[in-house]
Amino acid sequence: MKTNEILARLQAKYPGENEYLQAVQEVLESIEEVYNQHPEFEKAKIVERMVEPDRIFTFRVAWVDDKGEVQTNLGYRVQFNSAIGPYKGGIRFHKAVTPSMLKFLGFEQTFKNALTTLPMGGGKGGSDFDPTGKSNGEIMRFCQAYMLELWRCIGPDQDVPAGDVGVGAREIGYMNGMYCKLARQYNTGVLTGKGLTWGGSILRPEATGFGAMYFASLALAKVGEKLAGKRISLSGFGNVAWGAATKAKQLGAKVVAISGPDGVCEIPEGITDEMIDYMLVMRASNRNKVEDMNTKFPDKTKFTAGKKSWIVPVDIAFTSAFQNELNLADAQELKKNGCRALFEISNMGCQPDAIHWMQNNGMLFAPGKAVNAGGVATSGLEMTQNASHISWTAEEVDEKLHTIMTAIHEQCVKYGTLEDGSVDYVKGANIAGFMKVAQAMLEQGII
Ligand code: 2IT
Numbered sequence: 001m002k003t004n005e006i007l008a009r010l011q012a013k014y015p016g017e018n019e020y021l022q023a024v025q026e027v028l029e030s031i032e033e034v035y036n037q038h039p040e041f042e043k044a045k046i047v048e049r050m051v052e053p054d055r056i057f058t059f060r061v062a063w064v065d066d067k068g069e070v071q072t073n074l075g076y077r078v079q080f081n082s083a084i085g086p087y088k089g090g091i092r093f094h095k096a097v098t099p100s101m102l103k104f105l106g107f108e109q110t111f112k113n114a115l116t117t118l119p120m121g122g123g124k125g126g127s128d129f130d131p132t133g134k135s136n137g138e139i140m141r142f143c144q145a146y147m148l149e150l151w152r153c154i155g156p157d158q159d160v161p162a163g164d165v166g167v168g169a170r171e172i173g174y175m176n177g178m179y180c181k182l183a184r185q186y187n188t189g190v191l192t193g194k195g196l197t198w199g200g201s202i203l204r205p206e207a208t209g210f211g212a213m214y215f216a217s218l219a220l221a222k223v224g225e226k227l228a229g230k231r232i233s234l235s236g237f238g239n240v241a242w243g244a245a246t247k248a249k250q251l252g253a254k255v256v257a258i259s260g261p262d263g264v265c266e267i268p269e270g271i272t273d274e275m276i277d278y279m280l281v282m283r284a285s286n287r288n289k290v291e292d293m294n295t296k297f298p299d300k301t302k303f304t305a306g307k308k309s310w311i312v313p314v315d316i317a318f319t320s321a322f323q324n325e326l327n328l329a330d331a332q333e334l335k336k337n338g339c340r341a342l343f344e345i346s347n348m349g350c351q352p353d354a355i356h357w358m359q360n361n362g363m364l365f366a367p368g369k370a371v372n373a374g375g376v377a378t379s380g381l382e383m384t385q386n387a388s389h390i391s392w393t394a395e396e397v398d399e400k401l402h403t404i405m406t407a408i409h410e411q412c413v414k415y416g417t418l419e420d421g422s423v424d425y426v427k428g429a430n431i432a433g434f435m436k437v438a439q440a441m442l443e444q445g446i447i
Pocket of ligand 1: 089090109161162165192373376377379
């Protein structure tokens with residue numbers, strides 16, 4: 001394989017699909033050496049096939065807002081790769097959603113899901129619908145209209161969507177209700193992230209953040225460090241940051257920053273349980289403002305408009321909001337202020353030059369597809385519970401999640417250990433995920 005030639009072809013074919021091209025470049029650069037040791041991969045054109053999604057559904061979503069006006073959005077589902085299981089991945093509602101964004105997410109999801117040890121292929125969906133400022137009724141009508149098109153494309157052995165940015169248990173509920181009505185069957189296994197009374201798994205809401213903290217603990221232990229006592233920053237205040245804050249606090253770390261599109265909220269003495277609970281209220285309000293935390297807890301927090309979490313001095317930082325949210329200058333600022341490790345919980349949270357700089361300047365770095373895989377892994381556990389019509393206890397799910405994060409960390413170490421004994425987690429995660437999917441594609445022929 002010649003990475004440069006493949007990238008040049010994709011650039012010419014998909015000009016402007018920057019997130020997709022960025023995600024493909026990162027993976028191909030990491031796997032090139034291993035790939036070239038396997039002539040059978042080259043012969044079957046594994047990489048050329050793997051970078052293209054199996055198919056993309058694009059559809060119009062028309063709905064009526066509270067003023068009685070007709071609104072039109074675009075809906076998508078990218079079914080990227082099903083070599084190791086049914087398509088699996090979230091649905092993102094955000095005004096910036098494009099096919100490029102969902103292609104990058106579906107591509108990443110394929111390797112992430114392979115790392116989880118569970119049989120799940122990669123997919124992603126979404127819409128350019130902006131939930132900010134929308135009423136509950138508007139959210140419901142939009143979810144129903146979106147499902148009116150999507151329902152024929154999904155199913156428990158076909159494609160199993162879940163939440164992502166802008167889609168939580170409320171939205172999954174509205175979509176599941178519409179799916180069951182259209183399909184005329186009570187099918188619990190078609191979406192994950194469901195409510196506990198209608199087929200959801202305990203701990204699925206917490207799982208992305210919990211898994212990230214388990215992974216961080218393992219990576220820190222490898223270099224003789226631990227989370228307890230560390231000052232850490234998160235970004236965003238959504239589901240992922242909420243779960244991460246909960247587990248970080250339980251493990252004895254101090255969360256001193258969260259953020260939103262409007263700015264950063266510093267919490268010098270560390271986040272409290274009341275603040276963690278209030279993150280859920282902020283999310284449900286659809287206001288999308290982290291300043292609301294400062295309004296609610298004025299004595300214990302400080303809000304700075306227009307700034308990101310990365311201005312706050314910490315020991316360890318976690319991206320937990322959106323792709324490319326941390327740039328080179330942010331990485332340099334973090335390091336200057338004493339930060340020693342960066343874990344991506346958001347998918348592709350860091351820009352490529354920031355990652356290279358951190359890796360070359362003695363910072364520990366681990367990519368989203370390993371760190372945040374606990375979310376989709378617990379979706380996989382939800383699918384197992386649904387298929388066998390049972391539900392596990394919190395202890396059972398948590399133990400399985402911990403076992404899975406340990407297995408992911410071990411795969412990164414296996415494939416990413418460098419000559420000096422340190423671990424390149426980008427290389428490790430990409431090669432481990434790739435090898436599994438490539439082998440599965442090879443054995444199932446040219447399709
Ligand atoms: O990025 C992700 O892994 C998710 N949004 C979760 C996907 C899932 O199917 O639980």
